Amino acid sequence: xxxxxxxxxxxxxxxxxxxxxxxxxxxxxxxxxxxxxxxxxxxxxxxxxxxxxxxxxxxxxxxxxxxxxxxxxxxxxxxxxxxxxxxxxxxxxxxxxxxxxxxxxxxxxxxxxxxxxxxxxxxxxxxxxxxxxxxxxxxxxxxxxxxxxxxxxxxxxxxxxxxxxxxxxxxxxxxxxxxxxxxxxxxxxxxxxxxxxxxxxxxxxxxxxxxxxxxxxxxxxxxxxxxxxxxxxxxxxxxxxxxxxxxxxxxxxxxxxxxxxxxxxxxxxxxxxxxxxxxxxxxxxxxxxxxxxxxxxxxx
Numbered sequence: 001x002x003x004x005x006x007x008x009x010x011x012x013x014x015x016x017x018x019x020x021x022x023x024x025x026x027x028x029x030x031x032x033x034x035x036x037x038x039x040x041x042x043x044x045x046x047x048x049x050x051x052x053x054x055x056x057x058x059x060x061x062x063x064x065x066x067x068x069x070x071x072x073x074x075x076x077x078x079x080x081x082x083x084x085x086x087x088x089x090x091x092x093x094x095x096x097x098x099x100x101x102x103x104x105x106x107x108x109x110x111x112x113x114x115x116x117x118x119x120x121x122x123x124x125x126x127x128x129x130x131x132x133x134x135x136x137x138x139x140x141x142x143x144x145x146x147x148x149x150x151x152x153x154x155x156x157x158x159x160x161x162x163x164x165x166x167x168x169x170x171x172x173x174x175x176x177x178x179x180x181x182x183x184x185x186x187x188x189x190x191x192x193x194x195x196x197x198x199x200x201x202x203x204x205x206x207x208x209x210x211x212x213x214x215x216x217x218x219x220x221x222x223x224x225x226x227x228x229x230x231x232x233x234x235x236x237x238x239x240x241x242x243x244x245x246x247x248x249x250x251x252x253x254x255x256x257x258x259x260x261x262x263x264x265x266x267x268x269x270x271x272x273x274x275x276x277x278x279x280x281x282x283x284x285x286x287x288x289x290x291x292x293x294x295x296x297x298x299x300x
Contacts, residue, residue, distance in 0.1 A: 001138065002048075004162055005187055006065040009085065009205065016204045025061050027052050053079060056190065062198060064190040068183030068214050069156075073222040075190070082199045083189040083206035084214050088158035090185035090235060092118055092178045096152040096170040097145055102177070105129065109151040112141070116252060118154045120231035121178040123254030138163060154178075158185035179233030179248045179259075182217035186210050208266075209238045213245075216269035220247045223277025225288055236269065243269055247276045249284040258284045 003026070010022050029051045048070040055061045057078055068084065075081070094102050102125070105111070112134035113119055119131045134141055134153060138160070145153050154173070160166050189202055213236030220234045233248040242263050250257040260280050264272035281288075 001159055001162065002065075002067075005067070008162070009063075009065045009187065009189060012085075012205055013202065017201055020201065025055075027055055027061075053190070056192060059192075062191060062195065063202070066188050066190060068186040068188045068218070069181040071183065071188055071190070073218050078193055079190055080193045080199075081188050082191045082195075082202045084211040085187045085189070085205050086207040087210035087213070088161050088185040089172070090180045091157050091175065092154055092173045092180055092184075093157040093160065093169045094152050094154055094171040094173060095142065095145060095168055097148065098151070099170055100152070101171045102126065102152075102173065105151055110149075112145070112150040112153040113155075115154070115181070116229065117181055117231040117233055118178060120250045120252050120254040121233070121248075121257070122154065124250065124257050125177050125254075127254070138165065142168065156180070156184055175235050175246060179235055179246060182221040182232070182234040183214050186214045188214075212243055212266050212269045213237060216243060216245045216264075216273040219270035219273025220245065220277050221273075223274045224249065224281065224284065230287055230290075234273075236273075238266065239263075242266065243272055245272050245276055247273075247280060249280060249287055251287055256287070258287070 003024070006024055010024060013020060013022055029048045049066055049072070052064045052066070053076055056064055057076065063082070096105070105126070107128050108130060110130045110132055111122060112132050113122070114133055114135050122129060122131060132150060134144065134150070138155070141153055141155070144150065152170070157169065157172060160169060189205060191198055216236040217234035221232055224232060231250045231252060234246065236243055236245045243266050244261065244263050246259065246261045248257065248259045258280055260276055262272055262276045262279070
């Protein structure tokens with residue numbers, strides 16, 4: 001998946017800047033090296049970005065392409081975001097072995113997901129379902145679904161779209177049921193702050209609407225502590241020239257869900273995210289401070 005994403009960005013750059021020489025460098029992160037380990041057990045920020053950012057800082061590479069949901073809300077000193085590309089579908093989706101929607105799954109059905117955020121919201125909507133952890137690449141997950149280990153699995157729709165596997169999707173989960181992770185579906189291009197010429201060259205990759213929505217979501221996450229390993233979701237959408245932001249915090253068991261939404265100008269997305277976090281904080285603070293662990297990223 002990471003390779004496919006990087007290839008797409010590289011191709012856009014080649015078309016826009018034919019004088020640039022672009023080559024791809026594969027870097028294996030800690031998250032990649034332990035594909036079957038539960039995220040909760042790995043307990044570290046930036047599981048899918050740390051080694052890449054270290055290579056950037058050393059000058060081994062000049063650009064890094066990240067899934068925005070994997071990128072911590074605070075970047076290392078010396079690095080910055082140069083562009084956020086046009087966003088794929090940010091929603092979660094259901095792949096069901098029998099072609100059943102979430103509402104149609106039988107009582108006590110087994111659903112696989114590696115995400116605490118998805119798990120909690122799913123429990124809130126269907127408390128009867130059995131949630132089982134699932135790791136590995138998309139092919140591995142789909143193969144396990146086909147063997148009958150689960151009735152269904154929950155994934156990010158964007159990954160399936162990028163791999164041309166959207167026909168496997170049984171249902172796109174409405175945000176009213178399951179808000180996505182902050183930045184889900186968006187790609188960010190990271191580089192060194194002092195790479196001014198390169199930063200100017202990659203501006204053509206930046207999609208203003210996607211950047212606006214994603215920055216608001218990340219500001220919301222950061223405003224709530226960002227490193228809390230509790231279920232947090234956010235979705236920004238550009239509507240009629242303004243930005244609408246939804247945010248959610250809930251308990252891991254899904255029994256208590258706190259949601260809110262705000263509208264604001266496109267020119268101040270981070271301010272909108274911070275304001276929504278402030279408004280939800282009084283009601284959500286006991287959940288957030290009670291489950292303060294390392295930031296969980298790398299949902300697929």
